[in-house]
Every structure is written in C-alpha cells, then in structure tokens.
Amino acid sequence: MQAFLRSLRWCLAGLACVLAPAWASTVCVVSSSKVAAFQEASDVLTQELTRNGLARQEVQVVLGLESAEGGACLQDARIVVSLGTDALRQVLARSPHPAVIAGLIPRSGYDQVLTEVGKKTAANVTALYLDQPLSRQLDLLRLALPKGRRVGVVWGPESVSLQGALSAALQQRGMDLVEGSVNDGSPLIHALHAALQDSDVLLAMADGAVYNSATVSNILLTSYRARTPVVAFSPAYVKAGALMAVHTTPGQAGLQLAGMAAHFLQAGALGASQYPGNFTVSTNDYVARSLGLSLDAKTLTERLYKLEKRP
Amino acid sequence: MTYPQFAVLFACLCTHMAMAQVPVGATTPPAGRAVSESDYLADVPTVISVSRLAQPLADTPGAVTILDREFIRMTGARELVDVLRFVPGFQTTTAYEADATTATYHGRNDDFPNRIQVLIDGRSVYSSLLQGSVGVGWQLVALDDIERIEILRGSNSATYGARAFLGVVNIVTRDVHDTQGAAASITRGENGVADAGLRLGWSHNGGAYRISADTARSDGLEGANGKNQTSRLQLSAHLALEHAAELELRAGNVQVQAGRGDPADFSGNSARPWTLDSHFVQLDWRRALDESQDLAINLSHTENTLRDIFQYMVPGPYYMAPIDAGGREVVDSVTALHTVRLNPALRVAWGAEFRQEDVMAPRLFDLTAHMATDFFRVFGSAEWRLTDQLLLNAGALAEQSSSDGGTLSPRLMLNWHAAPGHTLRAGASTAFRPPSPYEKYARVRYRDINGQNPTPYFVLNEGTLQREKLFSRELGYYFAPENGNFSGDIRLFQEQITDGISQSEGTSPDTYWNVANDDINGIEWQLKWTPSPATRVQLTQTWTDIHANSAAGSNTRFRMEHGAPRYAASLALMHHFDRGWNLSVMQQVSEDLALMSTAGRGWLFSMKRTDLRLAKEFRLGGNQAELALTVQNMGDPYEDGDHKFLFNRRTLLTLKIEN
Numbered sequence A: 001m002q003a004f005l006r007s008l009r010w011c012l013a014g015l016a017c018v019l020a021p022a023w024a025s026t027v028c029v030v031s032s033s034k035v036a037a038f039q040e041a042s043d044v045l046t047q048e049l050t051r052n053g054l055a056r057q058e059v060q061v062v063l064g065l066e067s068a069e070g071g072a073c074l075q076d077a078r079i080v081v082s083l084g085t086d087a088l089r090q091v092l093a094r095s096p097h098p099a100v101i102a103g104l105i106p107r108s109g110y111d112q113v114l115t116e117v118g119k120k121t122a123a124n125v126t127a128l129y130l131d132q133p134l135s136r137q138l139d140l141l142r143l144a145l146p147k148g149r150r151v152g153v154v155w156g157p158e159s160v161s162l163q164g165a166l167s168a169a170l171q172q173r174g175m176d177l178v179e180g181s182v183n184d185g186s187p188l189i190h191a192l193h194a195a196l197q198d199s200d201v202l203l204a205m206a207d208g209a210v211y212n213s214a215t216v217s218n219i220l221l222t223s224y225r226a227r228t229p230v231v232a233f234s235p236a237y238v239k240a241g242a243l244m245a246v247h248t249t250p251g252q253a254g255l256q257l258a259g260m261a262a263h264f265l266q267a268g269a270l271g272a273s274q275y276p277g278n279f280t281v282s283t284n285d286y287v288a289r290s291l292g293l294s295l296d297a298k299t300l301t302e303r304l305y306k307l308e309k310r311p
Numbered sequence B: 001m002t003y004p005q006f007a008v009l010f011a012c013l014c015t016h017m018a019m020a021q022v023p024v025g026a027t028t029p030p031a032g033r034a035v036s037e038s039d040y041l042a043d044v045p046t047v048i049s050v051s052r053l054a055q056p057l058a059d060t061p062g063a064v065t066i067l068d069r070e071f072i073r074m075t076g077a078r079e080l081v082d083v084l085r086f087v088p089g090f091q092t093t094t095a096y097e098a099d100a101t102t103a104t105y106h107g108r109n110d111d112f113p114n115r116i117q118v119l120i121d122g123r124s125v126y127s128s129l130l131q132g133s134v135g136v137g138w139q140l141v142a143l144d145d146i147e148r149i150e151i152l153r154g155s156n157s158a159t160y161g162a163r164a165f166l167g168v169v170n171i172v173t174r175d176v177h178d179t180q181g182a183a184a185s186i187t188r189g190e191n192g193v194a195d196a197g198l199r200l201g202w203s204h205n206g207g208a209y210r211i212s213a214d215t216a217r218s219d220g221l222e223g224a225n226g227k228n229q230t231s232r233l234q235l236s237a238h239l240a241l242e243h244a245a246e247l248e249l250r251a252g253n254v255q256v257q258a259g260r261g262d263p264a265d266f267s268g269n270s271a272r273p274w275t276l277d278s279h280f281v282q283l284d285w286r287r288a289l290d291e292s293q294d295l296a297i298n299l300s301h302t303e304n305t306l307r308d309i310f311q312y313m314v315p316g317p318y319y320m321a322p323i324d325a326g327g328r329e330v331v332d333s334v335t336a337l338h339t340v341r342l343n344p345a346l347r348v349a350w351g352a353e354f355r356q357e358d359v360m361a362p363r364l365f366d367l368t369a370h371m372a373t374d375f376f377r378v379f380g381s382a383e384w385r386l387t388d389q390l391l392l393n394a395g396a397l398a399e400q401s402s403s404d405g406g407t408l409s410p411r412l413m414l415n416w417h418a419a420p421g422h423t424l425r426a427g428a429s430t431a432f433r434p435p436s437p438y439e440k441y442a443r444v445r446y447r448d449i450n451g452q453n454p455t456p457y458f459v460l461n462e463g464t465l466q467r468e469k470l471f472s473r474e475l476g477y478y479f480a481p482e483n484g485n486f487s488g489d490i491r492l493f494q495e496q497i498t499d500g501i502s503q504s505e506g507t508s509p510d511t512y513w514n515v516a517n518d519d520i521n522g523i524e525w526q527l528k529w530t531p532s533p534a535t536r537v538q539l540t541q542t543w544t545d546i547h548a549n550s551a552a553g554s555n556t557r558f559r560m561e562h563g564a565p566r567y568a569a570s571l572a573l574m575h576h577f578d579r580g581w582n583l584s585v586m587q588q589v590s591e592d593l594a595l596m597s598t599a600g601r602g603w604l605f606s607m608k609r610t611d612l613r614l615a616k617e618f619r620l621g622g623n624q625a626e627l628a629l630t631v632q633n634m635g636d637p638y639e640d641g642d643h644k645f646l647f648n649r650r651t652l653l654t655l656k657i658e659n
Helices: A002-019 A036-051 A068-076 A085-094 A107-122 A133-143 A159-172 A188-196 A216-225 A233-238 A251-267 A285-290 A297-307 B037-041 B071-076 B080-086 B438-442 B554-561
Strands: A027-031 A059-063 A079-083 A099-105 A125-129 A150-155 A175-181 A201-203 A230-232 A244-247 A282-285 B007-011 B054-058 B063-068 B090-093 B102-103 B116-120 B145-154 B167-173 B181-189 B193-204 B207-218 B229-241 B245-262 B272-290 B293-307 B309-314 B320-326 B327-343 B346-360 B372-384 B390-401 B405-419 B421-433 B468-479 B486-503 B512-532 B535-550 B566-578 B581-593 B605-620 B624-632 B638-640 B642-647 B650-658
Touching: A027 A036, A027 A068, A027 A085, A036 A059, A036 A079, A036 A099, A036 A251, A059 A068, A068 A175, A079 A085, A079 A251, A085 A099, A085 A107, A099 A251, A099 B037, A125 A251, A133 A159, A133 A201, A133 A230, A133 A244, A133 A297, A133 B102, A150 A188, A159 A175, A175 A188, A175 B468, A188 A216, A216 A230, A216 A233, A230 A233, A233 A244, A233 A282, A244 A297, A282 A297, A285 B054, B063 B071, B063 B080, B063 B468, B063 B486, B071 B080, B071 B145, B071 B535, B071 B566, B071 B581, B071 B605, B080 B145, B080 B581, B090 B566, B090 B642, B167 B642, B193 B650, B346 B438, B372 B438, B486 B554, B512 B554, B535 B554, B605 B638
Parallel strands: A027 A059, A027 A079, A079 A099, A099 A125, A150 A175, A150 A201, A201 A230, A230 A244, B116 B167
Antiparallel strands: A244 A282, B007 B054, B063 B145, B090 B102, B145 B167, B181 B193, B181 B650, B193 B207, B207 B229, B229 B245, B245 B272, B272 B293, B293 B327, B309 B320, B327 B346, B346 B372, B372 B390, B390 B405, B405 B421, B421 B468, B468 B486, B486 B512, B512 B535, B535 B566, B566 B581, B581 B605, B605 B624, B624 B650, B638 B642
16 A cells, blocks of 8 residues: 555656646646535645645635636646535536546435536546445444344335345345335334344434434434434444444545545556545444443454455 | 343433534534435534433442333333332232232332332322322323333432432333334123223424323222223323434323222221322433533422322211321422533533422311422432442432431442443432322321311321331342343342331320331342343342331331332343244242231231233234233232232233334
C-alpha cells in the first residue's frame, strides 16, 4: 500500500508538471452542501490529492455549479468528483461533462440519478457509494451478536429492492429474516411489531418512508422496550439509541475518492462503482450495557477489516 | 436469543423515564422521498436518553423480579395479586375482607399491608385511608393493560420514599404506541366469574391514544360476604411537543364494590357492602436536555372515596346507630427529576417531590374535618462504576413531613461482577415509615341514631405515635451465564424493625404504639429457565424467620411472627406448542402462615394451589384471537386470608380478540 502511494505521488507530480496549465483545475470537486460532513470529505480529498503530488491550484472545490466559478471549474477539469446527490445531478445536467466520480451518495440514490439522466449521459460516471454492502452489515451482526439468528427488517418502498439479496445473504449464513412492511399501506407501528416479533435484532435499512425524523423516536423506543437491539446505518442513529452501525465517515470517503481520482488521472479510465473500502463501527456503549451486551467498537472494526482481509 | 430483562430504571426512575428528543444540528430527512446522503449523514435526536437506560439486573442495587406481559397472560390470572404469588417473599390474598385483594412482602403487622410501596407508571397508589395500605392499588389497573411488573425485593426508601419500607412494586402499563387498534376480552366461569374488557388505541396528529374499560366480577371466596366487582376506565395519551419534549397524560376512574363482615355479627362487624371510588389524573413531561442529561416533571392528582357504613343492630340506646369506617382522601403530588451522566462511569439522578395527602374521615377522627399531611422529599442516587468489576449504588432520601418531622434514609449497595454472568452484591439501608393518619390520630366513638350521646372511645390516639424504623442488610447473588439459558438471584436478608407500630391488645380504648421490635431473617431465590425458546420455567423458594418482640401482646406477636409463611415456593411451567397451543402449569405452596381472625388460637395454615391453563391461538375474521381454559386451584379448597374463607376450584373460559 505504501509503495503504491509513493509511486502514485510521483506519477501525479509528473502529470501535474506536464499536463496542467498554470491555473486549470485538474480535479473539480462539486459539493452539494457546506455542512460539516461535506466539508470534511472535500478537505480530506483535497489534502490527499495535494499530498500525493497535485498542486493545490489543481484541485478546486465549488459549491454547486450555479456560479461562474462552478462552470469554470467544470470546464477546466479532467475529472469531477461530486459530493452528494444534488451535485451529481448538476454535473450530469451539463453536457458534455468530464469523467465523474460520485461520492457521498448511497447506491439507490446514485442509480436513481443515472436512470433519470439516461444511458448516454451516465457513461463516464462511476461512484463510491456511501452505504455499506449487505455482507458487511451481516458480518458485523454476527461478530457483535453471535447468538442472533432472527433478523427483523421493516421494508419501505426504497429499501424493498434489497429484500431478495438480504434474504439470500441471511439464508447463506443460516439466519432468518423477520419482516414487516409499510408498502401495503400498513401503519409503521404494525410493520415494526411484525419485524420485532421474536427477532433478535432489528436491522435498519435506510428508507425515508420508514426511518425519518418523525419516526425515529418510536422505532428506537419500541425496539428498546422489546429489548431488541437496533443495528443502524448511520452513527447518528447510534448516538440516538441504536446499538451500533457500520458506516463510512466523510473523511474516509474523501480519502478513497482521492485514490479513485488519482487512479483516473494515472490510468485515464474510471473503475467500476464500488462500496467503500474504509469503514468504522460505532457502538452505543450505554445501550449495550443496558441490554446486557459488551461491545467494543475498535475491536469490532478490526475484526471486520480482518474478515475482509484488509489492514 | 434473549437479552437480560430490564430492571428498574436507574434510581427512582422507571416511571419517570424521560422520553426525549433533542435536535442536534442538521435536520433529519422528512418522510416520503428517495434515499439520499442525508439519511446517512444527518443528525438524529437523542431518543434513548440517559434516564431511559435501564440498569441490567446485574447492576441493580438489590434483588429484582420482573413479571412480563407474556408471563402474566400465561398464568391466566384475573387478579393482579395472583401473579405476585410467583415472586419470592410475597404473600397474597384474594379476600376483600380487610381490604381489597392484597399482597405484601415479608409479612405484615396487621391486616393492612402498609410496608411496601406500589407505583403505577410512577404514581404512588398507596392509600392513607385507615391504617394505610396498598390494597386498593392492586385494583387500579387491568392486567391486560400491564406491560411488566418490576418488583424490587428489599427496602427502597432511599429512592422511593418512606412507604418503600420493605419493598416496591413498580407497575408499567403498555405504551400507547403498542396498543393501536382494538381488543376485546370476555371471561366466564365458576364462582360467578364474569369479566369483560375493551380497548381501543389510535393515533392522530402525531399523538397516540388509548382508552380501555373493563369489569371483573366474581362471587368471592366461600364463607366471605358479598360479591366483588371492579370496574375500570382508563385513558392514556402520548403527545410529541415542540423542542423534542414529550407529554404523557393518564386519567382513570375505578370503582370497587365488594362485601365484608360477618352475617352472624350484628354489632362490630356486620355483613355489609363497601365501595371504593378512585379517580386520578397524571401528567408526565419529559425532555432530554442533551445527550447526557434529561429532565422529567410529574404531576398527579388522586381522589379515593371509601364507603363502608352499617348499622349497629343490638337493641339498646345505640340500636341502628351508624358505624362508619368510610373516608375520603385527596392526594396531590409534583415531582421533578434530573438525570445526568457526569462521565462514563458515573450517572446521577436527583430530584424533589412535594406531596400533599388530605384525609377526611369524620367518624374516624371524631368529627375532625380532615387530616392534611405535607411531604417534601429530596432524593439522589448515584450509579458509580468504580472499576469494570465493581459498581457502587449510593442513594439517600430526605423527607420532611408536616406530621412527623424529618428523616434521612440512605442506602449503599456494592455489586461485584465476579465473573461474566455472576454478580455478588452486599448492602445496607435504613428506612422510616411514618404512621398513617389513622394510626396516629384515630379517635373512634359512636353516637346514637340522632347523633347524640357519644360512647366512650373505642380507639384513641393522642398524636404521639412515632415512625417505625428499619435497618436492612442483604447479601445477594445474581446469575445469568452468558451462554446459559437460565438466570436468577439469591437474596439473604436481615430486616430489623424497631419502634414498630402495633395496635394495642386487650386495652380499652385501642391505641397504636411503637412497641414492636421485629427481626425478619431469611433467604429467597428465584430461577428463570428457558430450555427452549418455546419453554419457560420459573421457580421460587423462600424461607422466612420472623422474631417479634412486641409489648403489645402475645396475639399481636403471633400474627407478626407468622405474618409470612415459614416456607413458600412457586413453580410455573409454560410451553408454546405448535399450531398455537399454549400450556401452563403453576403450583404454589405456603407453610405455616397466620391468617386473620384467629386471635388467641395459635392457628397456622398451609396451602397448596395448582393452576392449569390451556389456550389456543387462532385467527378470527382477520384478527388474532385466543381461547383459554383456566382451572384455578385444581386441588382441595384452601384458606385464603382468613380461616373462614375458602378458595375453591374455579374453571374459567376466556376469549380474547385483538386486531
């Protein structure tokens, strides 16, 4: 890994000298928002690219493409890194556009944007998803709750597309799926009760019709009353009262996006869309203790990396 | 997989638990749109706030028994006290003679159980009428509305106040979000059993609501006077407020109609009906101030009216004179509770309560209008994790009573997690129970039918009675092996009561004195075993030795010494078969217990009761239904509460439907 980074640094430095005009942006980072998560991702992305040889001027960060600065950034760039759904939409709305790496976007959101813009526009675009592969979530579940065999899930219109894949993945691991759904018009509380019926854990799958600001309280409290731990999809849910989550921090995403951009600059081609290689496990130690569980986030993260044979 | 059961929430807090939300930055995504990065990156309000976090049973400052909804249902019990038979150290009776059906822990000093505290959703249902009692409290909630019952075995005055002298029963009703839709039940059976219940839950504009009504009727115990009927109407609401605060509203009306007395007695204890009306309203406001602290405020208003009046039928100047033991009490309470996690190892809850109890019973206080007592309590509890293995629970409650002055009740309990799944605990506490207004101020005499010619006093108290005191020590062992399918606890206890309140014996007039010194020693244990997910076994055993040194007299001493059985045990076997069949077999034994109205006879009673319940779950018109056949006391009748009252075999059929 270190050797790769060293060679990458030299390549990038060489590319910067030979190819880049004095003020052109080689990498244009288009962000959807100024909030901390986006800022952190773009900061890490910029730092990593410059640390590996690009001149600071060659990495330009803009907030959307509405401004003249945004348009110039896009025009001059060899590669665009979009952060968030809005940024990706704006970039793909420009024709032609340079190669695009979409970051800070979940897979379903990315697929939806690509469907909207059509195949032609979607060419020359790849993504680093924000969400985690099912296999990783289930691996975490087994590591943290080895006795948990029955996994409760509440499906909504967005998440139900994962039903088949999750069912198969659980079956492969000798685990059972306990389902509830709001897609048939059932009230959320009924779907939740169905998913909690004799389940050992509630696996939260992001879906605005199920998990949103209006429902989070009832879901976490109902699960807690049922003494069923919730494995969530974001650290915010862990802070709110879920037991744990595996997630990729904006900084980790920025780091990996930098690697993908560097790869493009070196190889001239985009790789396939991918799930994040870097991740973190967050646990709510107070909830764990209250449920009689003993978890250590650092150990779980290490074991999960080990399971995926990553350092 | 089952996780350890919830214990009481930290400190006094099960029922004051904050359900709060705090906005902490970016807004969370609204409903009804595609998944985006905001689902993964936005902040979410704190939901499981600091006071909501229940203590695992390994961390509680004492032994706790949890009876959950499933267990309660599977017992087939009709009366709340019937499920307390499965708690180590408890004595129960379904007699309505001295009180409504009642239960107490480690005996009692007279017919009224006044040494434990009972809370329903945090509201004390201890009644100060007569000698003070929790008897009425057991009638105030329907079994179907209960989510779980947490029984804190051992003195808990440091957290729950003076009435938690020997223990606390904390009843948590079902959350309104869990009871959406409709449910109905009907029971018919021998002994005139006729119960019916109806529940409706709905949501509107972000609020969740429940209204439930039920009535329970039976012919009572053989040999006892009168039929018993309890009718309840309860309303619960949960509202989400601005700034992520929440409000819960509860209100209810309960009426108990029962009979007591002896048909052959025309003087002091004639057979007559009695009624109790109870109304209450309760408000709980909660808000998480941030991730590590929350605030809860509780307000409640309760009114209890007891009507118990009959006429003196012995010919003479007092012929047909009214004998009225009735009364009315109004209780108002306001409590504020702040829970804060100062660091990962230290959680503190502290707060204050103001409580006013106004008892009006002109016939019992000789025409005194009413007896009002103000209580002001300040309390604090700390859960301090000294090391990974050592946990110290320290708490104290200072109580100032307008009638009895001030007291301080501290408690210390050290839990040592000797090995994963094995905890030893040791601790001590002190407690003070103030006398009830009746015990302290009762002045009972009667007048003729015209309200003239008062008799001499039959009961006379001068208001000098002091609190009774308790020093309690215990050693405990809690086990829940990580890979085991069983859990339980053992409690070795020594409870020393000094200046115990006792009624005089053979004096005229009767009076209450601080003359009892009682040592209650023993050991009790409970085991919960789930050999398979479908099977549950619960076993309890208790050995109690009470040594009473009462100057009140030998009969009083006898009643106290045998107020708890020398040996008691219970066993519950429950199994879910395929195709919705459920079977429960329960047995209870109790040996050498003194009952009411055996004064001077030195009689002790033993009993054995076996119950059976067979139920079938099925779908009925798209609804979940269950038909259950319950046989209570399959064996011989046993004396229940009094040597004249018999609990006969009863077969009951219950149909429940829920959508």
